[in-house]
Amino acid sequence: MLPLYPLLALLGLAGASPAAHASPFDKADALADCLSKSGVPTDALGTDDWKLDVAPYNLRLNFTPVGIAVPTTPKHVQDAVACAAKLGVKANAKCGGHSYGSFGLGGEDGHLTIEMDRMNKVVLDNTTGIATIEGGSRLGHVAWELYNQGNRAFSHGTCPGVGVGGHALHGGYGVSSHTKGLAVDWMVGATVVLANSTIVNCSATENPDLFWALRGAGGSMGVVTQFRFHTFVVPQKLTFFVGAMQWPTQERALVGMQAVQDFAQSMPPELNMRLFIAPRFINIEGLYYGDSATLTATLAPLVKKINATMQLVQEGGWLDQLKHFGNGVTVDQTHPYNFHETFYSSSLYTNALNDTQLKSFVGYWFNVAKKNKRDWYVQIDLHGGSTSAVTKLEVDATSYAHRDYLLMYLFYDRVDRNVAYPADGFATTQNFIRNITDGMGNRAWGQYINYPDPNMDQITAQANYWGTHLPKLQAVKKAVDPGDVFNYPQGILPA
Numbered sequence: 072m073l074p075l076y077p078l079l080a081l082l083g084l085a086g087a088s089p090a091a092h093a094s095p096f097d098k099a100d101a102l103a104d105c106l107s108k109s110g111v112p113t114d115a116l117g118t119d120d121w122k123l124d125v126a127p128y129n130l131r132l133n134f135t136p137v138g139i140a141v142p143t144t145p146k147h148v149q150d151a152v153a154c155a156a157k158l159g160v161k162a163n164a165k166c167g168g169h170s171y172g173s174f175g176l177g178g179e180d181g182h183l184t185i186e187m188d189r190m191n192k193v194v195l196d197n198t199t200g201i202a203t204i205e206g207g208s209r210l211g212h213v214a215w216e217l218y219n220q221g222n223r224a225f226s227h228g229t230c231p232g233v234g235v236g237g238h239a240l241h242g243g244y245g246v247s248s249h250t251k252g253l254a255v256d257w258m259v260g261a262t263v264v265l266a267n268s269t270i271v272n273c274s275a276t277e278n279p280d281l282f283w284a285l286r287g288a289g290g291s292m293g294v295v296t297q298f299r300f301h302t303f304v305v306p307q308k309l310t311f312f313v314g315a316m317q318w319p320t321q322e323r324a325l326v327g328m329q330a331v332q333d334f335a336q337s338m339p340p341e342l343n344m345r346l347f348i349a350p351r352f353i354n355i356e357g358l359y360y361g362d363s364a365t366l367t368a369t370l371a372p373l374v375k376k377i378n379a380t381m382q383l384v385q386e387g388g389w390l391d392q393l394k395h396f397g398n399g400v401t402v403d404q405t406h407p408y409n410f411h412e413t414f415y416s417s418s419l420y421t422n423a424l425n426d427t428q429l430k431s432f433v434g435y436w437f438n439v440a441k442k443n444k445r446d447w448y449v450q451i452d453l454h455g456g457s458t459s460a461v462t463k464l465e466v467d468a469t470s471y472a473h474r475d476y477l478l479m480y481l482f483y484d485r486v487d488r489n490v491a492y493p494a495d496g497f498a499t500t501q502n503f504i505r506n507i508t509d510g511m512g513n514r515a516w517g518q519y520i521n522y523p524d525p526n527m528d529q530i531t532a533q534a535n536y537w538g539t540h541l542p543k544l545q546a547v548k549k550a551v552d553p554g555d556v557f558n559y560p561q562g563i564l565p566a
């Protein structure tokens with residue numbers, strides 16, 4: 072897919088090729104004119120704001136938009152969408168810009184980017200516990216405000232720069248999710264600009280199909296200008312922990328992984344844990360809703376089986392755990408934000424692996440992945456299982472399709488941010504996944520759009536991310552965006 076993009080950009084900027092009429096860049100002037108006449112703020116090409124807003128988290132996937140709108144009101148969003156739709160330009164909301172496929176930029180050249188991150192107001196109603204959050208807020212800012220305004224929170228991922236937009240519209244799993252569910256599970260309503268530029272509310276009782284579709288595939292349905300989330304009062308005492316394992320042989324790793332997945336099936340709801348596999352270390356890490364003595368007792372049988380050495384068992388309050396899992400980055404992140412990496416990612420959900428599957432996982436890890444000299448890791452969240460809050464809701468409750476799987480894997484293969492990812496690098500991750508899923512039934516596994524594999528074609532991507540929810544999602548998409556204005560290479564196609 073890659074060779075096409077520079078070509079399109081070239082045609083667009085040159086504007087003289089015989090094929091140029093097919094390029095969205097031919098519409099750049101008309102688009103700028105329409106946005107200007109409607110009073111929509113924009114980034115001018117080449118300005119510092121343009122450079123900041125166009126830089127994706129994943130520098131491997133740089134794309135050039137045909138324009139960048141920077142709304143500060145819902146009306147600006149409506150007008151920006153109207154201009155795009157009128158001119159036949161594809162448009163995408165960008166919130167935190169953390170999509171691994173740079174989908175906030177459209178995932179390819181030539182889209183209108185609707186940069187939402189200037190709209191980041193967070194207001195907590197102390198009496199109802201409902202938080203009103205603008206569609207361009209970052210998770211760290213959200214967490215900071217909810218905590219400071221009323222000692223409250225909802226569950227979500229740990230990176231303070233991630234946008235609530237992409238995160239909560241496609242699932243949102245974090246170190247509280249086994250106890251408290253996904254980010255989507257806390258959403259009670261949203262205000263959305265649709266492809267025909269009307270603005271509507273949705274909730275369980277108002278436009279319920281749209282509300283359902285937003286909670287798992289939101290990026291394809293409209294631009295959320297405002298979210299409403301329910302919240303919980305944060306616990307007084309939490310314990311975060313890291314344990315390190317030495318699994319020198321494949322036999323040892325097999326026994327270790329078996330023990331971890333067995334434990335996952337019945338571990339207490341208060342425990343949130345993941346297995347983290349990197350070239351030079353293997354950890355368990357997580358967050359416990361309780362004190363350190365109870366955590367230690369809870370983990371003791373597992374620790375013994377997997378030969379873990381606890382390196383950190385630290386009690387703290389809500390802010391302490393936010394800082395710990397935010398890796399030292401300032402929690403309260405707003406515009407401007409400027410962190411980046413260069414990587415290829417993919418994901419997987421499975422239930423507990425049987426002996427054959429575990430053997431191929433461990434075999435691939437020891438024989439192939441360990442020879443990969445890049446900075447890779449595999450993170451396996453203990454996502455589902457009978458004790459997880461994620462599994463408490465019906466699979467069909469939201470459009471997030473893979474609630475019922477025990478394990479959620481993120482494969483992350485990183486190079487130095489200033490270095491190009493090698494053209495022959497993808498196979499290491501792809502073969503890792505195929506070695507696990509080979510021989511499994513088609514629907515015995517899934518993938519996570521928030522940990523996308525940007526190299527998949529759209530048909531495969533839709534099937535793997537949305538599974539049995541795809542037909543209904545495509546029907547909702549047809550109702551709200553039949554012309555696919557909010558198109559991106561792995562989004563929902565209208566029925």
Ligand SMILES: Cc1cc2nc3c(=O)[nH]c(=O)nc-3n(C[C@H](O)[C@H](O)[C@H](O)COP(=O)(O)OP(=O)(O)OC[C@H]3O[C@@H](n4cnc5c(N)ncnc54)[C@H](O)[C@@H]3O)c2cc1C
Pocket residue numbers: 128163164165166167168169170171173174175176187206207227228229230232233234235236237238240241242243244245289290291293294295296521522559
């Ligand atoms: C460092 C890092 C850590 C992460 N940690 C976790 C984690 O712990 N758990 C987890 O589940 N995920 C995690 N993720 C993945 C993250 O949840 C996704 O990348 C998410 O989609 C990013 O959202 P964004 O708004 O920052 O991205 P963007 O690139 O801005 O947007 C992503 C998608 O959402 C759409 N979108 C964004 N805002 C809106 C809106 N207001 N209305 C409509 N559509 C919108 C975009 O159009 C695009 O399709 C992490 C990512 C990174 C880079």
Ligand SMILES: *[C@@H]1O[C@H](CO)[C@@H](O)[C@H](O)[C@H]1NC(C)=O
Pocket residue numbers: 197220221222
């Ligand atoms: C909300 O609650 C918090 C803590 O309970 C309190 O400090 C704060 O003043 C309250 N804010 C409002 C606006 O009532």
Ligand SMILES: *[C@@H]1O[C@H](CO)[C@@H](O)[C@H](O)[C@H]1NC(C)=O
Pocket residue numbers: 262270271272
């Ligand atoms: C949506 O709901 C919000 C909050 O309940 C309200 O203020 C707003 O006017 C509603 N907007 C529309 C378009 O109905």
Ligand SMILES: *[C@@H]1O[C@H](CO)[C@@H](O)[C@H](O)[C@H]1NC(C)=O
Pocket residue numbers: 316317318319323378380
């Ligand atoms: C257990 O871990 C220690 C280091 O913490 C290591 O020396 C030892 O070999 C491991 N034992 C087994 C059986 O894996």
Ligand SMILES: *[C@@H]1O[C@H](CO)[C@@H](O)[C@H](O)[C@H]1NC(C)=O
Pocket residue numbers: 435439502503505506509
């Ligand atoms: C498993 O990995 C090996 C080594 O990379 C690869 O050659 C093989 O094709 C993979 N198997 C599958 C089913 O993808």
Ligand SMILES: *[C@@H]1O[C@H](CO)[C@@H](O)[C@H](O)[C@H]1NC(C)=O
Pocket residue numbers: 425426427428510511512
């Ligand atoms: C593991 O599962 C696969 C796929 O379902 C199956 O083909 C295989 O026989 C199973 N192996 C064992 C040891 O149960």
Ligand SMILES: *[C@@H]1O[C@H](CO)[C@@H](O)[C@H](O)[C@H]1NC(C)=O
Pocket residue numbers: 265267269550551552
């Ligand atoms: C805009 O689209 C929505 C969803 O399809 C529809 O209900 C509404 O009537 C449309 N509004 C206008 C003005 O066309």
